[in-house]
Amino acid sequence: MQLTQSSVGRKIIMAVTGLVLISFVCVHLLGNSSMFFGADAINAYAQKLHSLGPFVWVFRLVMLAAFAIHLVFGIQLTLENRAATPETNVQVKRLKTGFGAETMIVSGGVLFFFVVYHILHFTARVTNPEIYVPLGDAGMVDVYFMVVNGFRSALPVIVYVAGMIFLFLHVSHGFQSLFQTLGLSNDKSLPVMGTFGKLVGFVLLLGYIAIPLSIVFGYIKL
Amino acid sequence: MKLKLHVWRQNGQNDKGKLETYDAPNVSPDQSFLEMLDDVNLDLARTGRDIIAFDHDCREGICGMCSQVINGVPHGGQDRTTVCQLHMRKFKDGDEIFIEPWKARAFPVIKDLVVDRNGLEKIMQAGGYTSCHTGGVPDGNALPIGNPVAEYSMDAAECIGCGACVASCPNSSAMLYTGAKVAQLAVLPQGKVEAQQRVLAMTEAAKENGFGNCSNHYECQASCPKGINVKFIAKLNREYMKALL
Numbered sequence A: 001m002q003l004t005q006s007s008v009g010r011k012i013i014m015a016v017t018g019l020v021l022i023s024f025v026c027v028h029l030l031g032n033s034s035m036f037f038g039a040d041a042i043n044a045y046a047q048k049l050h051s052l053g054p055f056v057w058v059f060r061l062v063m064l065a066a067f068a069i070h071l072v073f074g075i076q077l078t079l080e081n082r083a084a085t086p087e088t089n090v091q092v093k094r095l096k097t098g099f100g101a102e103t104m105i106v107s108g109g110v111l112f113f114f115v116v117y118h119i120l121h122f123t124a125r126v127t128n129p130e131i132y133v134p135l136g137d138a139g140m141v142d143v144y145f146m147v148v149n150g151f152r153s154a155l156p157v158i159v160y161v162a163g164m165i166f167l168f169l170h171v172s173h174g175f176q177s178l179f180q181t182l183g184l185s186n187d188k189s190l191p192v193m194g195t196f197g198k199l200v201g202f203v204l205l206l207g208y209i210a211i212p213l214s215i216v217f218g219y220i221k222l
Numbered sequence B: 001m002k003l004k005l006h007v008w009r010q011n012g013q014n015d016k017g018k019l020e021t022y023d024a025p026n027v028s029p030d031q032s033f034l035e036m037l038d039d040v041n042l043d044l045a046r047t048g049r050d051i052i053a054f055d056h057d058c059r060e061g062i063c064g065m066c067s068q069v070i071n072g073v074p075h076g077g078q079d080r081t082t083v084c085q086l087h088m089r090k091f092k093d094g095d096e097i098f099i100e101p102w103k104a105r106a107f108p109v110i111k112d113l114v115v116d117r118n119g120l121e122k123i124m125q126a127g128g129y130t131s132c133h134t135g136g137v138p139d140g141n142a143l144p145i146g147n148p149v150a151e152y153s154m155d156a157a158e159c160i161g162c163g164a165c166v167a168s169c170p171n172s173s174a175m176l177y178t179g180a181k182v183a184q185l186a187v188l189p190q191g192k193v194e195a196q197q198r199v200l201a202m203t204e205a206a207k208e209n210g211f212g213n214c215s216n217h218y219e220c221q222a223s224c225p226k227g228i229n230v231k232f233i234a235k236l237n238r239e240y241m242k243a244l245l
Helices: A007-037 A039-050 A054-084 A104-122 A143-150 A154-181 A189-216 B033-046 B118-125 B147-157 B164-168 B175-186 B195-208 B219-223 B231-244
Strands: B003-009 B018-024 B068-070 B096-101 B109-111
Touching: A007 A039, A007 A054, A007 A154, A007 A189, A007 B195, A007 B231, A039 A143, A054 A104, A104 A143, A104 A154, A143 A189, A154 A189, A154 B231, B018 B033, B118 B175, B118 B195, B147 B175, B164 B175, B164 B219, B175 B195, B175 B219, B175 B231, B195 B231
Parallel strands: B003 B096
Antiparallel strands: B003 B018, B068 B096
């Protein structure tokens, strides 16, 4: 009750689910980087994941739960915060907060639609069914072929680059925020975590957009 | 110097309120901001007009009654300074100054720049005290409290409860205020006894009295006239988790 209804309890839930999500985003990037080591590398990585069997689904359900909880409480808290501030002063000058912090609900919303598109694109095989070709007999697809062809047209490339810019904005505030919420920061560590959080966001941005851009500029090709 | 003031005028909660413009033609750079407003009010009273209502008391930066958003920043944006300690030498001849009240659902406007800050008192009433019997005043040297702990507690206790943290917060959250009140007691032996019920009750009271949720913008610390550090919010969060476990 306290955890799911109180002000601080829900913040803690936001921080824990945020930690789960950002950990996944980091590991996902490491896995995806296999694209730079050729078709065999990324396909071996995909095969290894598939060999985990039911654990893949357990993992997916945990991620889905974390994502859904983060989304629902994020919207709920934002609505409450807006209600707590029915009108603002004519002149408002912010001293400390930044664009990323003030637009968390916007960047979060964009990331939700990005993740839906991403799953339809590369997991559910809805938007571009032509990029899937079988590999071997075990029901696997050629992931290298899928990714390279998935970024052949301009639209997905634009969507992914834009999505990752919003990820950067979200992480640049969220990373240090989760440490503060979990009570893990003090006056000395807080500014360091603020800078480190922006750095993490920037590394994620560069890392993720490197893959579609390498395909566009022909560094990664079939 | 000559100044142009845009002052928020609002006659109670049912009035919509608006900015009205006044000239302050003869301002001394040695005046405090409130003395400058006193002069404007004298002029308004002499000409039979309604004077600008604003909160003030000690005028030496310790009572926490000052509550004006000046040019978009609570207390005017000078580091660790209340409105009464802000001096007119910080402004230039010909400046236009916007003077508005704290704005939050939890702080309804009573009149003009005066808002009802009882919400903060309600948070205190929920747990900002110790109810154990501690006897008479003990000898200072006999207290088994180390200097770092005492300093930490005093840093939190510096909060004068003005509400600038709420006014500056995009979410109108009172978490810096609540954090300071929770932290100042949580580290002391007298306060530890009720630490768990205190943190739960005070955060709940903040919610019940219409304050928003903290989302770590840290505007509160930047506008706090006493420089209360957001580490006390992290401390509140730690205390909260301890209370839940």
